[in-house]
Amino acid sequence: MAKTYFASDFHLGVNATETSREREKRIVQWLEEVSHDADAIYLLGDLFDYWFEYGEAVPKGFARLLGKLAELRDRGVPIYAFTGNHDMWMFGYFEKELDIPVYKHPIEREIQGKKFLIGHGDGLGPGDHGYKFIKKVFASPVSQWLFARIHPNTGIKLMKYFSGQSRDMTAVPDFLGEEKEWLIQYCKEKLETSDIDYFVFGHRHLPIDHLLPNGKSRYINLGDWLVHYTYGEFDGKEFSLENLTLS
Numbered sequence: 001m002a003k004t005y006f007a008s009d010f011h012l013g014v015n016a017t018e019t020s021r022e023r024e025k026r027i028v029q030w031l032e033e034v035s036h037d038a039d040a041i042y043l044l045g046d047l048f049d050y051w052f053e054y055g056e057a058v059p060k061g062f063a064r065l066l067g068k069l070a071e072l073r074d075r076g077v078p079i080y081a082f083t084g085n086h087d088m089w090m091f092g093y094f095e096k097e098l099d100i101p102v103y104k105h106p107i108e109r110e111i112q113g114k115k116f117l118i119g120h121g122d123g124l125g126p127g128d129h130g131y132k133f134i135k136k137v138f139a140s141p142v143s144q145w146l147f148a149r150i151h152p153n154t155g156i157k158l159m160k161y162f163s164g165q166s167r168d169m170t171a172v173p174d175f176l177g178e179e180k181e182w183l184i185q186y187c188k189e190k191l192e193t194s195d196i197d198y199f200v201f202g203h204r205h206l207p208i209d210h211l212l213p214n215g216k217s218r219y220i221n222l223g224d225w226l227v228h229y230t231y232g233e234f235d236g237k238e239f240s241l242e243n244l245t246l247s
Contacts, residue, residue: 001037008046011046011226026229035077044201044202080100081102117198125185199212220232229243230244
């Protein structure tokens with residue numbers, strides 16, 4: 001049976017347990033492996049540690065990933081991407097060059113009879129007011145226009161700096177408990193008006209599979225590919241968090 005795959009937070013462009021290039025090669029290998037039985041592949045943001053699409057330029061690098069995504073789309077594999085807080089400045093490159101739709105907000109989607117709410121996860125739920133303010137500033141067309149006036153050599157250095165600051169704030173290593181995990185609070189609020197089976201997010205950098213208080217809905221966080229190398233797999237009956245086997 002065809003499967004639906006989910007992954008998030010590759011953060012290509014920054015070194016971690018492996019170099020960015022080594023990690024990129026693993027991602028490309030994983031994409032090729034899952035493509036053979038994939039009904040669809042969802043990439044839930046922060047694919048890059050920094051990203052800004054200038055009018056006629058994008059950050060250099062990532063050729064292996066972009067080439068593999070283009071190849072899979074040419075083979076007819078459905079791929080959907082989301083912006084994260086590190087790569088929110090996507091303005092059409094993925095759609096035009098790779099034929100991959102990009103979503104800037106969570107979406108609801110029915111997959112093999114189950115209802116999913118899918119998104120990156122940043123800025124959802126209570127709290128984090130400082131980040132929510134900064135996100136509004138970064139998402140402003142005025143801010144984007146002004147940043148585009150900066151030469152890429154300087155602009156990309158600034159993106160790298162701010163990306164490092166944001167990543168340090170996001171990567172809280174421990175599960176904080178249901179009442180302190182903002183995405184769980186968001187899920188509980190959504191369940192008051194929507195019947196969702198699976199909430200699937202990234203951003204948190206921690207693999208989480210949490211049964212929500214209604215006893216049937218689940219909050220899934222996909223973890224990351226900086227430390228955990230985890231991804232989601234839905235076979236039409238069960239959703240599981242899987243670990244990439246590192247060799």
